[in-house]
Amino acid sequence: MLIVTIPCEIIEATTILTQGDLRALAIHAGHAGRIFLDDMYYPFKTNPHFKAWLPIVDTPNCWLIVNGQNRPILAYYQPLDFWHKVSKLSDDYWTRFFDIKLITDADEIAAVLPDNKQGIVYIGAHQDIANDLGFTDINPESVLNYFHYHRAYKTDYEFVCMREANRLAVLGHEAAKTAFYNQGSEFDIQLAYLQATGHSENEVPYGNIIALNENTATLHYTSLEETKPSKHLSFLIDAGACFHGYAADITRTYSFNQDEFADLIVAMNEMQLELVQGLKPGTSYVDLHIQNHYLLAAILQRFDLVNLGAQAMVSKGITGHFFPHGLGHHLGFQVHDMGGFMADDKGTHVNPPSEHPFLRTSRGIEGRQVFTIEPGLYFIKYFLSALAKSENAKYINWDKVDSFRKYGGIRIEDNVIVHQDRLENMTRNFNLA
Structure with a gap:
């Protein structure tokens, strides 16, 4: 894999154009969706294949035309608008690599694109627009599979962006931790996080999970209660940040008191660090x-929650009731980066084991890949109820389990670069305990 200071997708474009005997790629950033029966729009999220090329993440109606020979054409949307603030295109480190053409109306792209669309692939979310413009080759699997597979291998530029995203996210996590110990509400903690990272709710890479007490048992909890709980017991924060379109995805869990739940967090933290060390080139993420x-x-x-040995506990499926999701995933300019189930760049799919259906990658671990490692232990009513009705109920110390329900659960997540000869835990390198 060539090591350069640009994103991987730029490197791979020339290869896929040649292999596919294609004239060009037309990559559409997308457009903002209008709310039904309203004059307002949903927050805009750009096409990930667009932001793979350049750090424009919030401007709709932009296009890239890439032929692999000349500088890519960037059709940048800069409307004449007195209602809204228009994002101006400033001279930056990356602009000299593009032939920039300003368009003031989304329809002006027709004059920028070649009249003959034969051999030109459209990559984007809006098939209706592609059809209207005369494209016939729209999001071909051969092209997408190639990009998605090779996306797993990051360049030095991408490492720099992801380190900075982690640095920003750690600032937010530290502020959120302080707000928790100051007995803030979930909403208070969210505001502290956003202020520390300098992000708005629309700029974070995913909806922050800010959960107190039993709410931490909901894996993707995003409700944000504005009222403080009567007692602060536990706090789980799963929140990230973005830099130039690249994401951090970090989780921590805290106990308000020095109690047995705090001891359980310590044990889970030690376990998480051990699992991080298992990220080695040539090994299996499934394993x-x-x-x-x-x-x-x-x-x-050890904590007297289940009265059974580890081997028997796993073989009987008991651990899955306390940990129902996958250990982690690839990370990049998408939080759950594509390509995790691919055996090759043709898109050959490798299913996760049937007993672990929520695992997000079945791919082997290789150098220059970036993963999250996020083990958890939860006391989720849905799974505990099913366990109580099963033949394995007799192995559970229900009094002990019930005593932990009020805490909800634990998850600890770091973002890790797998180098060929070492690991780089970006999250811990910024001293987030």
Whole structure:
């Protein structure tokens, strides 16, 4: 893999154009969707294939035309608008690599695109626009599969962006932790996080999970209660940040008191660090996920939650009731980066094991890849109810389990670069404990 200071997708474009005997790629940033029966629009999120090329993440109606020979054409949308603030295109480190053409109306792209669309691939979300412009080759799987597979291998430029995203996210996590120990509400904690990262709610890479007490048992909790709980017991924050379109995705869990739940967090943190060390080139992420279940079983046994050995606990499927999701995923300019189930750049799909359907990658671990490692231990009513009705209920110390329900759960997540000869835990390198 060539190491340069540009995103991987730029490197791979020439290859896919040649292999596919294509004249060009027309990559559409997308347009803002209008709310039904309203004059307002949903927050705009750009096409990930567009932001792979340049750090324009909030301007709709832009296009890239890439032929692999000349400088890519950037059709930049800069309307004449007195209602809204228009994003001006400033001279930046990347602008000299593009032939920039300003368009003031979205329809002006027709004059920028070649009249003959034969051999030109449209990549974007709006098939109706592609059809109207005369494209016939729209999001071909051969092109998307190639990009998605190679996206896993990051360049030095991408490492720099992801380190900065982690630095910003850690600032937010530290502010959120302080707000929790100051007995803030979920909404208060969210505001502290956004202020510290300098992000708006629309700029974070995903909806922040700011959960107190039993709310932490909801895996993707985003409700943000404005009222403070009567008691602060536990706090789970799963929140990231963006830099030049690249994401950080970090999770921490805290106990308000020095109690047994705090001890459980310490044990889970030690387990998470051990799993991080398992990210080695040539090994299997699936195997690492399975190892997580055995390590979790040992913790469940040590804290007297389950009266059974680790081997039996995993084979009977008990650990899955306490940890129902995957260990982690690829990370990049999408939080759940594409390509995690691909065996090759033709798109050959590799299913995760049937007993682990929520695992987000079945791909082997290689150098220059970036992963999250996010083990968890939860006391989720849905899974505990199913466990109580099963033949495995007799192995559970229900009094002990019930005593932890009020805390909700634990998840700890770091963002890790796999170098060929070492690991780089970006999250811990910014001293987030």
